[in-house]
Amino acid sequence: VLAIASAGLATLLAWPLTRWLGRGAGWPLAALYLLGAFALLSPLSLALSGMPTEVVRIPWVPARDWTLDLFADPTGLLFAMLALVIGAVVLIYSSSYLSGGEARGDGRARTRGPQHYGFFQLMTLFTVSMLGLVLTDSMVLLYVCWELTSLASFALIANSGRPAYSSAFRTLTVTVVGGLVLLGALVAMWIRTGTTSISEALAHDVWSTDPGFTAAVAVAVAVAAFTKSAQFPFHFWLPDAMAAATPVSAYLHAAAVVKAGIFLFMRFSPAFHDVPVWNALLVSVGMGTAVMAAVFALQKTDLKQLMAYSTVSQLGWITAAIGVGTQEALAAAALHTVAHALFKSGLFMLVGVIDHEAGARDIRDLGPLWRRMPWAFGATVLGAAAMAAVPPTLGFVSKESMLIAFGDVAGGHPVAVTALLTAAVIGAILTFLYCARIVLGGFLGAYRDPSRPAKDVDEVHEAPVRLWLPAALPA
Structure with missing residues (x-):
């Protein structure tokens, strides 16, 4: 109340x-x-x-x-x-x-x-x-x-x-x-x-x-x-x-x-939790969405659009874990819900910091900003590492917990377990790739398109503390 x-x-x-x-x-x-x-x-x-x-x-x-x-x-x-x-x-x-x-x-x-x-x-x-x-x-x-x-x-x-x-x-x-x-x-x-x-x-x-x-x-x-x-x-x-x-x-x-x-x-x-159609629907739609959205994320050059599809993908992971239905799977889903809320809110706000200071968020327009914006760069690396499940972040713990819980899908049926874990491995690899794309494109200028009007990196400065610190806190 x-x-x-x-x-x-x-x-x-x-x-x-x-x-x-x-x-x-x-x-x-x-x-x-x-x-x-x-x-x-x-x-x-x-x-x-x-x-x-x-x-x-x-x-x-x-x-x-x-x-x-x-x-x-x-x-x-x-x-x-x-x-x-x-x-x-x-x-x-x-x-x-x-x-x-x-x-x-x-x-x-x-x-x-x-x-x-x-x-x-x-x-x-x-x-x-x-x-x-x-x-x-x-x-x-x-x-x-x-x-x-x-x-x-x-x-x-x-x-x-x-x-x-x-x-x-x-x-x-x-x-x-x-x-x-x-x-x-x-x-x-x-x-x-x-x-x-x-x-x-x-x-x-x-x-x-x-x-x-x-x-x-x-x-x-x-x-x-x-x-x-x-x-x-x-x-x-x-x-x-x-x-x-x-x-x-x-x-x-x-x-x-x-x-x-x-x-x-x-x-x-x-x-x-033990209704077969519920389990099958959540697991198949969830993991299918996770892989599909990860593929779409890799195709995006606008950082906010990339974040959007990565959000859809991560929600698919959580949905699939809930669909497994065991206590361990539900606990893993709850933990990844917390991890996702933290790293994704931080990353969204950090994209806003880049846009605010550089005047662009398309990775084809962004040069090597990491020297000019070291604090925002460091926070983005932390948030991306959590989403990519790099140890020792909370995202690593929650992702590993979900992978372990996936072994109990359909009562541990070998075919179902193999199919789900195969899709999960593909999804995890794609997740790491689009997380790397965020860092490389947002701060290292790896996808800079010479044919597009250049942004003057020397004119970019670190955002005020009151802007980058709240964005960095969740990461």
Whole structure:
């Protein structure tokens, strides 16, 4: 309750603080986020120690006997902490990145104006929606917050300017379709179990007594989560969304909206973890998306587009691990969720630093910047190493954990294990290659095209500490 109230207070104060402090409003809003994260530490410690979690029921629609059921289980707490902590870092970063009123996706400044107000207002509103999604035990509130995250992400992308409108509408279309599929699944669960409580519904015996119904609901939940987590064939919306400003990409596509899909997988895994169609769908789509998106990433020259496809690829790894269904696989997926939120948010913001200082983010235009921007270069190497699973980074630990867990796919069936590990090895090699492309192209000038207008490297300087340090912290 305190965490959601803290984020809600940030939403209420975003407009007056922006009018008073301008882009500096990111600092007090980030403080409220960290206050909310601090409020979650006590329930987090209780949940991790195995103590029972209390469901807080707040009256909402008395005529329908609907309540706002808040439930701080370990899964919800994990995603809530990511939303708040990464959100705080992004807000601090935004206070410097949005200098001069910059709120466009192309890295070029425009005049100070109401886009500042819209940016902070929508960012904080999105966080409240995300917290409501991951900390509820009510199917009704889950669906409402799921749709609110879709609307808030649409507004954040559209807030970046007219060129982003078409991308925002495509994103909204895909995620709303997924929301309608989720609504059908939730209504079916509600009718069959007789409750709107998620925990009670997941504990119902219908999942073991009616395999046909279980399989149908599992497929519907999976499809809904695929739309939010940008899995094939819904993957195209995430690269489209790169039209948004860099802070929006760093938050929504590293720690927030795409993680809503991963959360849905994990929230309903207790009911579906041993359902064959659920396992097969998540493993095949997840690892297939991981390899496909990695190939696309290697073809991109725009660093933000490269980051977008790498995000789709990493989400595919997590999806496949959840599909294996064992406790070890779910733990590995949770760990890689944390690792991905950290290194990817940092890398997105560091691409913004390059764009901010060099005036370009296409690797064909960038020369050897590493001497001119040593701190940003070092942080990018760390973030890329984590994504490439280079020891001793957290990305290495989480990737190895997933590879070990893949040995239990389909009950350890040799053909399934061989197929999955073969795809995983290919995906891991491609991941290392596109991570190297980020470093070599962004700072070493390895892909510089002599036929394109040259950027004067001597005019590039290290970004101010207030800009590169928040970007470097997650890495």
